[in-house]
Amino acid sequence: MMNSLVVKDQVERKVTKIGNSLGVTFPKEVLDHLGITHGDEVKFDFKNGSVILRKKKELRLPKGIDEEFLTQMNDMIDEYDETFKSLVDR
Incomplete structure (x- = not known):
């Protein structure tokens, strides 16, 4: 069972252990919104204490x-x- 909560335009997830790392799964709505599918690369931008996730441009x-x-x-x-x-x- 996935831990997710959708409130208006906000989605929350719990950080989970994946092997020796920590990870977060993304709900389908987030992936669809960003146009991300299996195998795509993503980019993380760090700004003012926030992280912006984007699909990496080809x-x-x-x-x-x-x-x-x-x-x-x-x-x-x-x-x-x-x-x-x-x-x-x-």
Whole structure:
């Protein structure tokens, strides 16, 4: 039995143990509202003490750019993030 309570535009769920982690299940109404189905990726945005859940937008890579290249670029940006930010201040 799932613990859920729907009050107007609000849905509440209880945090449950899933293996060594904690998790929350999402009611069908929430998934339908967000257009999320099994296998979709989601994005969490943190703002002012709240978390905003969104369906992750599908990225269409330009011709000639593969996913491995983007992964390497992201790794480089993460590694040199502070350096890049300090260049902005110059």
